[in-house]
Amino acid sequence: MPRSWDSMDEFEAFLDGGGIVEVDDDMPDVYRDAVFAFIEMHANSELMGGLTERDWIPRTPGLRHKMAVLAKTQDEIGHAHLLYMVAADMGRKTRVEMMEDLFAGRSRFHNVFHYQAVTWGDQVAIAFLVDAAALASQQAVFKDCSYGPYRRILKRIISEEGFHMRLGEDRMMRIAQGTETQKHMFQESLDRWFWPSLQLFGPDSKPDDELLRWHIKSERNEVLRDKWIQKFVPMLQSYGFSVPAPDLSFDETTKKWDVGPIDWEPLKKTLAQGGPDSARRIDEARDNWKRTAWVRSALDRAASVPS
Amino acid sequence: METDGLGTQCPRPGRVGAVMNSHLTDVELRVHEALSSVDDPEYPGVSIVDLGLLERLHVTADGLVRIGLIPTFSGCPALAMIADDVTTAVRSVRGVGHVELAWLAAPVWTVDRIGPETRARLGREFTVAVQVGSSVPRCPRCGTRTELQSMFGPSRCRSVHRCPSCSETVEVMRS
Numbered sequence: 001m002p003r004s005w006d007s008m009d010e011f012e013a014f015l016d017g018g019g020i021v022e023v024d025d026d027m028p029d030v031y032r033d034a035v036f037a038f039i040e041m042h043a044n045s046e047l048m049g050g051l052t053e054r055d056w057i058p059r060t061p062g063l064r065h066k067m068a069v070l071a072k073t074q075d076e077i078g079h080a081h082l083l084y085m086v087a088a089d090m091g092r093k094t095r096v097e098m099m100e101d102l103f104a105g106r107s108r109f110h111n112v113f114h115y116q117a118v119t120w121g122d123q124v125a126i127a128f129l130v131d132a133a134a135l136a137s138q139q140a141v142f143k144d145c146s147y148g149p150y151r152r153i154l155k156r157i158i159s160e161e162g163f164h165m166r167l168g169e170d171r172m173m174r175i176a177q178g179t180e181t182q183k184h185m186f187q188e189s190l191d192r193w194f195w196p197s198l199q200l201f202g203p204d205s206k207p208d209d210e211l212l213r214w215h216i217k218s219e220r221n222e223v224l225r226d227k228w229i230q231k232f233v234p235m236l237q238s239y240g241f242s243v244p245a246p247d248l249s250f251d252e253t254t255k256k257w258d259v260g261p262i263d264w265e266p267l268k269k270t271l272a273q274g275g276p277d278s279a280r281r282i283d284e285a286r287d288n289w290k291r292t293a294w295v296r297s298a299l300d301r302a303a304s305v306p307s
Numbered sequence: 308m309e310t311d312g313l314g315t316q317c318p319r320p321g322r323v324g325a326v327m328n329s330h331l332t333d334v335e336l337r338v339h340e341a342l343s344s345v346d347d348p349e350y351p352g353v354s355i356v357d358l359g360l361l362e363r364l365h366v367t368a369d370g371l372v373r374i375g376l377i378p379t380f381s382g383c384p385a386l387a388m389i390a391d392d393v394t395t396a397v398r399s400v401r402g403v404g405h406v407e408l409a410w411l412a413a414p415v416w417t418v419d420r421i422g423p424e425t426r427a428r429l430g431r432e433f434t435v436a437v438q439v440g441s442s443v444p445r446c447p448r449c450g451t452r453t454e455l456q457s458m459f460g461p462s463r464c465r466s467v468h469r470c471p472s473c474s475e476t477v478e479v480m481r482s
Contacts, residue, residue, distance in 0.1 A: 067384045070382070074459070074463070156434070159349050160349055160461060170388075
């Protein structure tokens with residue numbers, strides 16, 4: 001039975017009490033908009049991430065890694081598909097409208113997919129640093145997510161992203177035990193990807209962040225970012241790599257690492273589609289969408305023929 | 308129960324208890340227990356035994372463990388990871404010496420190897436339905452017959468369905 005609430009206060013009390021909103025419920029428009037925008041961005045990011053991964057299928061060294069890259073591509077595209085279905089059910093945009101907005105540069109996707117992965121070292125850094133950051137963010141959403149359909153999809157996505165993170169750790173350990181050339185290549189990749197990965201968490205959450213108030217997120221951006229720093233700074237150092245933060249310091253009393261001031265300009269640029277590789281990425285995705293139009297149209301025609 | 312170089316054929320999940328007790332030695336039972344604690348990388352809390360990956364198990368008198376597993380799909384990227392997890396878990400079992408693990412090409416894995424309890428858990432905890440034979444998978448939330456959206460989901464062993472009644476997006480494990 002669809003539920004409805006008489007006031008925003010009543011709705012928020014329902015959320016605070018651990019209530020889960022379902023697709024047929026008569027949820028407040030502001031909540032619907034916020035959840036929809038959040039899922040749309042997640043879906044866009046999975047799709048753009050999948051396309052990046054796909055670019056690496058022919059270039060990945062070794063059959064074992066190639067198999068993993070193939071499967072990861074399918075994972076990411078599959079996640080995007082599931083998320084677009086859940087987002088479309090909210091009645092704000094159809095799946096096609098979401099695609100068209102993405103390819104026209106009208107909607108957002110995660111900052112990390114606005115950069116170019118130049119070497120295999122970059123792919124290792126992405127799998128190791130970015131996947132861990134994305135997983136931590138998703139776990140924090142899943143923990144207390146008030147929108148049921150998204151929460152249930154997240155549970156499966158998180159299980160698979162956890163698997164990607166293990167692959168990333170495996171790749172990192174291999175390259176850390178590699179030749180001097182390989183280690184040097186990975187250090188260069190870390191220099192490129194450390195800050196974008198850290199910025200994936202976003203700037204500090206606003207005190208009145210509605211995503212937190214409506215139980216879409218369960219943790220503040222700065223808390224998640226700090227956990228990531230405390231894990232990865234010592235880990236990278238223990239494998240003999242340096243962290244590209246000139247003001248890096250360790251506080252002996254709190255036993256915590258501090259990366260110094262964070263420049264948020266690169267993040268702002270990527271959100272405005274002005275990242276170093278944004279234009280090429282969006283163009284390629286749009287071309288891909290055009291080139292595959294015949295497949296969609298053939299499937300639509302097949303589906304309309306009575307069997 | 309037949310034994311060859313690859314070890315003893317393991318009974319299907321769901322029938323494990325009674326059959327195992329009469330056919331497996333103490334150390335084999337302990338190894339089986341250890342294997343039952345190795346989760347599938349994509350379903351935390353669901354073990355490789357629950358999913359029917361274990362096909363053969365044999366422990367020789369001097370503690371050599373031979374394990375034969377079958378992959379859900381031959382191109383599965385998790386095989387190396389599962390093998391590592393299995394070896395680690397089995398090595399810690401009392402009475403175990405060397406561990407030999409093989410991925411078998413036959414029999415072919417099918418969803419029939421997933422026991423009823425595990426199917427129910429996949430539905431309850433992961434909203435994943437299991438497609439047995441040509442039956443139409445039912446929505447894990449409301450029991451309605453689902454409609455196929457795409458043969459291909461996030462992994463090769465799953466397709467994407469949708470529930471026409473409650474709109475749930477349902478992933479379906481298939482062979």
